Amino acid sequence: MKKIVTAALAATMLTSIAQAAEVKIGFVTTLTTGGAVIGNDQKKAVDLAIKQMGGKMGDLDVNLIYGDDGFKPETGKQATDKLLKQDNVDFVAGYIWSNVLLASRKSVLDAGKFLISANAGPGPVAGKLCNENFFSTSWQNDQTPQAMGEVLNQKGVKSIYIIAPNYAAGKGMVAGVKSTFKGEVLGTDMTKWPTQLDFSAELAKAKASGAEGLFIFYPGKAGGAFMKQYQQAGLKDSLPLYTVFSVDALSLPKFQAAGFTDVLGSQFTQFWDPTLDNPQNNKFVADFRAAYGSYPSFYAAQAYDSMFLIKSAVEAVNGDLTDMDGMRAAMKSASFPSVRGEFTYGNNNMPIQNFYLREVVADADGNWTTKIVQTVFEAHQDSYAKDCPLK
Amino acid sequence: MGRLSAIGWVTLVFMLALAILPPIFMWTGQPFYVDLTTRLVVLAIAAVGLNILLGFGGLVSFGHAAFIGIGAYAVGIPAYHATWGGMDFIASYNGFFQLALALAASALFALVTGAIALRTKGVYFLMITMAFGQMAYYFFLSLDIYGGDDGLTIDVRSELPLISLDNPLTLYLVAYVSLVVAMFIKHTLVNSRFGMVLQGAKGNNERMVTLGFNTYKYQLVAYVISGSIAGYAGFLLGNFTTFISPDMLDWTRSGELMFMVILGGASTVLGPVLGSSIFILIEEVLKGVMGWFDGLLEPLIGRELGLEVYWHLPFGLMLIFVVLFVRGGLMGLLKRRGK
Amino acid sequence: MDYTLLFLQVLNGVQLGLLLFLVASGLTLVFGILDFVNLAHGSLYMIGAFVCASLTFLFGNFLLAVLVALPITGVVGFVIERVVARNLYDKDHLDHVLATFGLILVIDTLTQIIWGVEGIAVPLPAWLDGQVQLFEGAVIPSFRLLIIGSGLSVAAGLFWLVNYTRLGMLIRAGASNRTMVSALGIDIQTLFALVFALGAMLAGLAGMLISPITEASIGMGNQIIITTFVVIIVGGIGSMKGAFIAAIIIGLIDTLGRSFLADIFGLVMSADAASTAAPAVSGMMIFILMAVVLALKPQGLFPPKVR
Incomplete structure (x- = not known):
C-alpha cells in the first residue's frame, strides 16, 4: 500500500x-x-x-x-x-x-x-x-427569472405559485421572479435539494391555491422529473407552467424518446439560444x-x-x-x-x-430544440451590481 | 516499555512517517499533499474517538459526523458574527473560546443523545445514533442565517496565542500532536479500570451488571468522551477547510468514519489511523492508476475513456475483498503476517 | 382547512408509504431471517428501475416491461446472494455494513458504465398517463392510483405468503429462530437464496413503479435506503406488519410535513425563514419519530417474539 x-x-x-x-x-x-x-x-x-x-x-x-x-x-x-x-x-x-x-x-x-x-x-x-x-x-441568478416575471406580466397572468429547490440558486430564482412579477404570489414551496424528486405534495398544493400559473426552477434531472409529474397531474390547461433552467438541450432528447409531447410549445427565458x-x-x-x-x-x-x-x-x-x-x-x-x-x-x-423568450419546437429533421420568440430584456444588468464596490 | 511487538513497530514507523512527510512536502513545493495529510490526520482523530465506542465498547455509533459538524460550526458561527455582527455574546475569533464551545456543545449533545440511545442495543443503537445525527444535520440545514444547505465560509481562522493556523504546516502540526494525544488518551483509557468495565460490558453486559457495575453509566461516559474527541476534530476541520456545510453531518459521513475504523481494524490503536489514511489516499491513488490505465488503452482504442471517474469500482471491490478475506481489518492482516 | 387538499395529501402520503413498504418488506425479511444488514438493498431498487426502463423502450410497453424485469431483478438478487452475501452471513454486522457499502459502489459504477449518467425517462401507456377524478375537486394521476393499487395487492400477497403458506411458516420460524429451522432439516441455503431474491424483486418493483415519475437515475437507491432502514427499525426488524404500518406512517409524516409545515411555521416566523426551516424540519420528523419510538420501545413497534 x-x-x-x-x-x-x-x-x-x-x-x-x-x-x-x-x-x-x-x-x-x-x-x-x-x-x-x-x-x-x-x-x-x-x-x-x-x-x-x-x-x-x-x-x-x-x-x-x-x-x-x-x-x-x-x-x-x-x-x-x-x-x-x-x-x-x-x-x-x-x-x-x-x-x-x-x-x-x-x-x-x-x-x-x-x-x-x-x-x-x-x-x-x-x-x-x-x-x-x-x-x-x-x-446573475436573478436575471433569468426576472425576465420570466416580465413575460408573465405581458401575458396578463394575475397570480402564480412557486416551487423551487432550497439552495442558493433556488432562492435567487424565487427572489428574481418576485421582483418583477406584478401579480400575486399565492405560495412558495422550497424543496430539499438535490434529493427530492417526487413533487406530488407540492403540485397538489399549487393546484389547490387556484393560481393562474406555476413558476418552477429545477435544473438537471429534477427538471425532467418535475415536467413528467406535471404532465401526469394533468395541469396543462388549469395551471400553465412557466420555467427557468428546467428544460434544456440535455433533457429534450430524453423527453422526445419518451414521447412526452406536452413539452413542445413550452416557453422559458434565457440569455442564449442555438438559433441566435x-x-x-x-x-x-x-x-x-x-x-x-x-x-x-x-x-x-x-x-x-x-x-x-x-x-x-x-x-x-x-x-x-x-x-x-x-x-x-x-x-x-x-x-x-x-x-x-x-x-x-x-x-x-x-x-x-x-434575455430572450425561448420556445420548444421540432427542427427540420424532427429533433426537439428551441427557437427565440421575442427579446424580453435588452442590455439588462443585475440588481446586485449596486452593492458591489468595484467601479 | 519492554521490547516492541511487530504491531508496535508498524505503529511507530507509520506515526513517524506522518510526522516527517508533510514538512518534506512543504519544502519540495507540494502543498496539496500537506492538505491531504492534514485532512487524513483530522479524520483520524475523529476515528480514534469513535473507536473508543466501537472497538472497545462494542457500541456502533452511526452518528459521529454530527459531533464533527458541531465542532466545526462552533468555529464558524462565532467567527461569522465577529465578521458580520449580531449575537455579540457569541461573536469571537478567539480559538480557546471556540474550542471550549466545540467541546462543551459536543459533550452536551453526546450526553443528551447518549442517555436515550444507550437504552437500545445492537443495530437499534446504530440506528438511533444515526437518527440523532440526522436531526443535527437537519438542524443546521434549517439555519438560514448560516447559509442553510449552502454552508458557511469561515473568513478568519481561530486565533491562538503564538501560533497561526493560517500556516498550513502549523495547522498540520497542531492536528498531528492532537492525534498523538488522542491515541494516548484512548490507550490509557482502554487499559484502565474504566476500559476494562467497558470491554467487559461489550463481552457480557449481564455479567458486569451482576458484578455490581452500572455499565450504563460507564457507556455514557465513554459516549461523551468519544463525542468530545470527534467535536475536537470538528474544530480542527473547520479551521482546515474554512468552509462548513450541513453535509459534514450527513449520515454518509458518519458511515465513512465508521468504515475507516472497521477497515483499519477496530479495537486496535493504529487501526483507525490506518483506515482514515486509506480512505483519504485511495481516491488519489486509484484515480492515478485508472488514469494510467486509460493512457495505456488509448492507443489501442483511439480515444480516452475517462476511466478516472470510475475509481469507485476498484474501491468497492477492495472493501468487499477485505471483509471476505481479511479478519479484523487491515490491522488483522498485519497481525497475521507478524506471526 | 381545505379538506379536499388534505385528502389528496393523505393519498399522496399513502402512495409514498406503499413504495417504502415494497423496499422495506424485502429488507426486513433479509435482515430478520438472514440476520444480514444489506446497505445495498437500495441498489436493487435502482437496478429494477433501469432494467424496466430499458425494457420499456425495447417492448414499447411499460407493463410488459415490468413483468419481464421482475424475474430479472430476482435473478440479480439471487446472484448477489450466491457471490457476495452468502459468504458474509457468519460475519458480524459491521462486516456486513462495510462489504455492502462496497457493493453499492460497485453496482452504482457498473450502472453508470452500462446506462450512462443521463438517467432514463420512462414513458407510460396513454391510459395510465391521465388522471382520475375521485370526487368533485379531487383529481389524482391515474398512475399514482396504480401504485397504490399494486402496493396494496403486493402487501396482501405478502401477508398471505407469510401467514398461510409453508414458505411463510419457514420464514416466520427463521425470523425468530434460525437454528430451529435448520434443525428441521430444511435446506436453509435455498431458503435464504429464495428470501433474498424475493426481497430483490420487491425492491425492484418499487424502483419500476417510481421510474415513470422520477426517472431511473444513478444514486436513486442510496436516497431511499436510509428511509427504508428507518421504516424497518420503527416497525421492528423482521416484522412484516411492523414494516407496513411504519411505512405508511412515515409516508404520511413526510408528505404532510412538506404540505403544511411551511404554513404553520409562517405563523410564528418570517416567510423566508419559514421556507428554509420547513423542508429541514419536515425532513427531520421521521428521525424524531424513530428516536421517540426506540426510546420507548427499544426494539421497535413490533419486535420479533423470540430472538
Whole structure:
C-alpha cells in the first residue's frame, strides 16, 4: 500500500517539474453523480473550444485540467484547492452550482488567480462579495427569472405559485421572479435539494391555491422529473407552467424518446439560444452538432465562452501570465467573440446582456430544440451590481 | 516499555512517517499533499474517538459526523458574527473560546443523545445514533442565517496565542500532536479500570451488571468522551477547510468514519489511523492508476475513456475483498503476517 | 382547512408509504431471517428501475416491461446472494455494513458504465398517463392510483405468503429462530437464496413503479435506503406488519410535513425563514419519530417474539 502511495507521489513530483510554456486552466464541474449530465456537456464544449484553438492560446499551449465537484460544495472546494495547490493553474473556470461556487471562491481569489464562472451566479458574488478577479460568462441568478416575471406580466397572468429547490440558486430564482412579477404570489414551496424528486405534495398544493400559473426552477434531472409529474397531474390547461433552467438541450432528447409531447410549445427565458444568429454561435452550434450529434445546452455555450474569454486575456498580454492587470483589462472589455453576440461587463464583472423568450419546437429533421420568440430584456444588468464596490 | 511487538513497530514507523512527510512536502513545493495529510490526520482523530465506542465498547455509533459538524460550526458561527455582527455574546475569533464551545456543545449533545440511545442495543443503537445525527444535520440545514444547505465560509481562522493556523504546516502540526494525544488518551483509557468495565460490558453486559457495575453509566461516559474527541476534530476541520456545510453531518459521513475504523481494524490503536489514511489516499491513488490505465488503452482504442471517474469500482471491490478475506481489518492482516 | 387538499395529501402520503413498504418488506425479511444488514438493498431498487426502463423502450410497453424485469431483478438478487452475501452471513454486522457499502459502489459504477449518467425517462401507456377524478375537486394521476393499487395487492400477497403458506411458516420460524429451522432439516441455503431474491424483486418493483415519475437515475437507491432502514427499525426488524404500518406512517409524516409545515411555521416566523426551516424540519420528523419510538420501545413497534 505504502509503496504505491510513495510511487504515486514521486510520479506527480516528477511531472510537475517538467513545465513547458503553457497556460494551465482548471475547470471544475460535475463529472460524477446524476449532475454529471451537465458536467459532461460542459466538458464537450470546452474540449471543442480547445480543439478549435488548435490547443493554443497565443503562443502558449493549453493545459486543461478537470476537477469534479461530485455535486457537493465541500468536494468542489477540495477539487478547487487541488487545482490551485497541486496543479498551479493560472485560471479556474467552471462551476455549475451556486453553492459550490460560494464554497470555492475564497480559495481561488485568495490565491490571486482568476475565477471564471461558466454557470453559477449567486447574488453575493455579484454584490457584496464581488471581486476584480471574478468574471462570469453566464448571468446573475436573478436575471433569468426576472425576465420570466416580465413575460408573465405581458401575458396578463394575475397570480402564480412557486416551487423551487432550497439552495442558493433556488432562492435567487424565487427572489428574481418576485421582483418583477406584478401579480400575486399565492405560495412558495422550497424543496430539499438535490434529493427530492417526487413533487406530488407540492403540485397538489399549487393546484389547490387556484393560481393562474406555476413558476418552477429545477435544473438537471429534477427538471425532467418535475415536467413528467406535471404532465401526469394533468395541469396543462388549469395551471400553465412557466420555467427557468428546467428544460434544456440535455433533457429534450430524453423527453422526445419518451414521447412526452406536452413539452413542445413550452416557453422559458434565457440569455442564449442555438438559433441566435452570429458567426461565433453558428460555428459553435454547427461544430458541436457535428462532433457530438446533439444540440449544445446553454451550460455548454457558457463553458465554450469561458475558454474564449480566457484566450482573449492570454493573447492581450502576449502570453505573459504574470501581467494580471493586462489580462483583467482584456477580459473586462468583453472583446472576445461570444456565442451570445456582443455584450459588456458591469462594474461587478457580470455580463450586461439580452434575455430572450425561448420556445420548444421540432427542427427540420424532427429533433426537439428551441427557437427565440421575442427579446424580453435588452442590455439588462443585475440588481446586485449596486452593492458591489468595484467601479 | 519492554521490547516492541511487530504491531508496535508498524505503529511507530507509520506515526513517524506522518510526522516527517508533510514538512518534506512543504519544502519540495507540494502543498496539496500537506492538505491531504492534514485532512487524513483530522479524520483520524475523529476515528480514534469513535473507536473508543466501537472497538472497545462494542457500541456502533452511526452518528459521529454530527459531533464533527458541531465542532466545526462552533468555529464558524462565532467567527461569522465577529465578521458580520449580531449575537455579540457569541461573536469571537478567539480559538480557546471556540474550542471550549466545540467541546462543551459536543459533550452536551453526546450526553443528551447518549442517555436515550444507550437504552437500545445492537443495530437499534446504530440506528438511533444515526437518527440523532440526522436531526443535527437537519438542524443546521434549517439555519438560514448560516447559509442553510449552502454552508458557511469561515473568513478568519481561530486565533491562538503564538501560533497561526493560517500556516498550513502549523495547522498540520497542531492536528498531528492532537492525534498523538488522542491515541494516548484512548490507550490509557482502554487499559484502565474504566476500559476494562467497558470491554467487559461489550463481552457480557449481564455479567458486569451482576458484578455490581452500572455499565450504563460507564457507556455514557465513554459516549461523551468519544463525542468530545470527534467535536475536537470538528474544530480542527473547520479551521482546515474554512468552509462548513450541513453535509459534514450527513449520515454518509458518519458511515465513512465508521468504515475507516472497521477497515483499519477496530479495537486496535493504529487501526483507525490506518483506515482514515486509506480512505483519504485511495481516491488519489486509484484515480492515478485508472488514469494510467486509460493512457495505456488509448492507443489501442483511439480515444480516452475517462476511466478516472470510475475509481469507485476498484474501491468497492477492495472493501468487499477485505471483509471476505481479511479478519479484523487491515490491522488483522498485519497481525497475521507478524506471526 | 381545505379538506379536499388534505385528502389528496393523505393519498399522496399513502402512495409514498406503499413504495417504502415494497423496499422495506424485502429488507426486513433479509435482515430478520438472514440476520444480514444489506446497505445495498437500495441498489436493487435502482437496478429494477433501469432494467424496466430499458425494457420499456425495447417492448414499447411499460407493463410488459415490468413483468419481464421482475424475474430479472430476482435473478440479480439471487446472484448477489450466491457471490457476495452468502459468504458474509457468519460475519458480524459491521462486516456486513462495510462489504455492502462496497457493493453499492460497485453496482452504482457498473450502472453508470452500462446506462450512462443521463438517467432514463420512462414513458407510460396513454391510459395510465391521465388522471382520475375521485370526487368533485379531487383529481389524482391515474398512475399514482396504480401504485397504490399494486402496493396494496403486493402487501396482501405478502401477508398471505407469510401467514398461510409453508414458505411463510419457514420464514416466520427463521425470523425468530434460525437454528430451529435448520434443525428441521430444511435446506436453509435455498431458503435464504429464495428470501433474498424475493426481497430483490420487491425492491425492484418499487424502483419500476417510481421510474415513470422520477426517472431511473444513478444514486436513486442510496436516497431511499436510509428511509427504508428507518421504516424497518420503527416497525421492528423482521416484522412484516411492523414494516407496513411504519411505512405508511412515515409516508404520511413526510408528505404532510412538506404540505403544511411551511404554513404553520409562517405563523410564528418570517416567510423566508419559514421556507428554509420547513423542508429541514419536515425532513427531520421521521428521525424524531424513530428516536421517540426506540426510546420507548427499544426494539421497535413490533419486535420479533423470540430472538
